[in-house]
Amino acid sequence: MSDVTEREGHCLCNAIQISAKNASRHVGACHCVMCRRWGGGPFMTIDCGPEVAIDGQENLSIFDSSPWAERGFCRQCGTHLFYRLKESKQHFVPMGIFDGTEDLAFDHQVFIDEKPDFYEFVNKTKDMTGTEIFAMYGSSEAE
Numbered sequence: 001m002s003d004v005t006e007r008e009g010h011c012l013c014n015a016i017q018i019s020a021k022n023a024s025r026h027v028g029a030c031h032c033v034m035c036r037r038w039g040g041g042p043f044m045t046i047d048c049g050p051e052v053a054i055d056g057q058e059n060l061s062i063f064d065s066s067p068w069a070e071r072g073f074c075r076q077c078g079t080h081l082f083y084r085l086k087e088s089k090q091h092f093v094p095m096g097i098f099d100g101t102e103d104l105a106f107d108h109q110v111f112i113d114e115k116p117d118f119y120e121f122v123n124k125t126k127d128m129t130g131t132e133i134f135a136m137y138g139s140s141e142a143e
């Protein structure tokens with residue numbers, strides 16, 4: 001089974017359709033303070049790379065959340081659509097907007113050091129701290 005696949009998804013009100021050519025089958029959870037504030041809990045996403053097509057752009061709002069990344073959502077229904085790195089255009093798309101979950105594996109967690117103590121996933125995952133993540137993407141982006 002290939003590691004990536006084509007996936008289709010849409011927001012809750014259907015004003016926006018997303019199509020990802022190379023969506024990973026690996027789901028990651030981000031526990032950082034910003035993601036938890038944005039979504040109310042850990043942010044579970046699929047790395048879709050730069051090849052993401054969005055229909056219904058007129059309903060898309062983009063929030064500039066940090067010097068290196070932005071977050072997209074539907075301005076009609078509020079569905080979160082992506083966290084995107086500005087430079088690489090790498091899209092992390094919430095797995096919940098896609099149809100079908102059978103082939104997905106939840107196997108990594110990031111900003112594990114920002115996870116509050118009151119919850120914990122039982123899945124066996126590779127966990128990384130914020131420092132490890134910034135080191136992976138280039139440390140100049142930290143803070």
Ligand SMILES: [Zn+2]
Nearest residue numbers: 011013074077
């Ligand atoms: Zn919508």
Ligand SMILES: [Zn+2]
Nearest residue numbers: 030031032035
């Ligand atoms: Zn996060």
